[in-house]
Amino acid sequence: MQVARARPEDLAAVASRITATFATAAQALAHVDGSVDPTRVLQSLGGAHVWVARRGGEIVGHLTASLVPRGPRSEAWISPDAWSCDDVDDLAALYASAAPAWLAEGVRDHVVWSFDLPAWTEAWGELGFARELYRGARSAPFAPGEAPPDYRLRRARWDPVVAARLSALVDEAEESAPVFRPREADPDDGSAEAPGHWYVAESAGRVVAQCLAIAYPRTLGIPPGAVHLSALAVTPPHRRHGVARSLVAYTARRERVAVVDATWRSANRPAHRFWVGAGFAPVAVGLRRQILV
Numbered sequence: 001m002q003v004a005r006a007r008p009e010d011l012a013a014v015a016s017r018i019t020a021t022f023a024t025a026a027q028a029l030a031h032v033d034g035s036v037d038p039t040r041v042l043q044s045l046g047g048a049h050v051w052v053a054r055r056g057g058e059i060v061g062h063l064t065a066s067l068v069p070r071g072p073r074s075e076a077w078i079s080p081d082a083w084s085c086d087d088v089d090d091l092a093a094l095y096a097s098a099a100p101a102w103l104a105e106g107v108r109d110h111v112v113w114s115f116d117l118p119a120w121t122e123a124w125g126e127l128g129f130a131r132e133l134y135r136g137a138r139s140a141p142f143a144p145g146e147a148p149p150d151y152r153l154r155r156a157r158w159d160p161v162v163a164a165r166l167s168a169l170v171d172e173a174e175e176s177a178p179v180f181r182p183r184e185a186d187p188d189d190g191s192a193e194a195p196g197h198w199y200v201a202e203s204a205g206r207v208v209a210q211c212l213a214i215a216y217p218r219t220l221g222i223p224p225g226a227v228h229l230s231a232l233a234v235t236p237p238h239r240r241h242g243v244a245r246s247l248v249a250y251t252a253r254r255e256r257v258a259v260v261d262a263t264w265r266s267a268n269r270p271a272h273r274f275w276v277g278a279g280f281a282p283v284a285v286g287l288r289r290q291i292l293v
């Protein structure tokens with residue numbers, strides 16, 4: 001097996017591997033849109049540094065990454081369409097060829113998004129990548145979303161100060177998750193403009209919980225029209241009363257969509273239990289490797 005930079009004439013074979021990845025994931029997992037437009041994929045690969053593994057002249061894997069600046073740290077971001085392989089040895093050889101260029105640019109955080117299929121996530125595990133994030137989704141119908149007694153649910157006008165106070169609860173939970181690493185500042189936190197539709201739960205006239213519903217741009221693998229739920233938080237005295245469960249159901253019903261999804265850190269156990277208990281089936285996982293120097 002040999003690994004080399006892709007030549008322009010290799011990209012059609014890479015695009016068909018990506019098409020196969022999404023078709024396999026859509027067969028195995030609910031909430032994955034398996035339709036991939038090969039022309040769009042080819043365009044997106046055009047300028048990227050793509051590595052390919054070849055055996056007997058046939059392409060048996062590929063790897064590329066986007067280098068994303070995140071404050072003082074940068075990440076090599078490997079999305080589900082940015083890699084494919086038939087076995088771990090091929091993936092190891094691809095990673096060994098591609099990663100030195102990322103390291104040379106000072107990028108020591110390598111993050112892979114993989115559909116949640118054991119053979120795929122385990123392959124990255126062999127290379128030292130550990131599960132950090134889940135993306136889970138659930139489809140309609142949603143329960144009526146009735147608030148527990150003494151709570152009121154509604155879609156509210158965006159209040160950046162209240163939203164920032166509630167989003168800080170997510171940071172707090174994640175820092176003690178135990179991840180011991182602050183969340184990357186989310187551009188939505190406290191922004192003057194509403195990043196989406198803002199749903200709240202009120203008790204005695206005060207906002208005690210929030211859920212943001214953000215429309216997805218057309219993205220590979222995400223079912224058309226799906227809405228992303230973000231920044232879900234309930235203030236501590238109001239937890240474990242069913243507020244989050246009813247707010248999520250209320251939000252999903254008011255958004256009138258077939259599918260909603262959310263991401264959460266696997267180490268944030270209350271969040272993990274909450275989303276899985278609320279019927280959000282894992283679709284994809286985020287796996288991270290940090291290179292220590």
Ligand SMILES: CC(C)(COP(=O)(O)OP(=O)(O)OC[C@H]1O[C@@H](n2cnc3c(N)ncnc32)[C@H](O)[C@@H]1OP(=O)(O)O)[C@@H](O)C(=O)NCCC(=O)NCCS
Nearest residue numbers: 170173232233234239240241242243244245264271273274
């Ligand atoms: C995760 C979070 C949003 C859940 O909010 P919540 O309002 O407590 O959620 P619910 O009350 O609907 O459900 C939580 C648990 O209480 C239980 N519960 C619900 N109503 C209950 C009641 N009346 N009596 C006892 N338990 C109850 C639920 O069954 C659930 O049990 P679980 O621990 O097995 O999952 C909340 O813990 C939080 O704000 N965390 C900090 C921010 C955060 O991490 N957000 C997630 C970002 S992805």
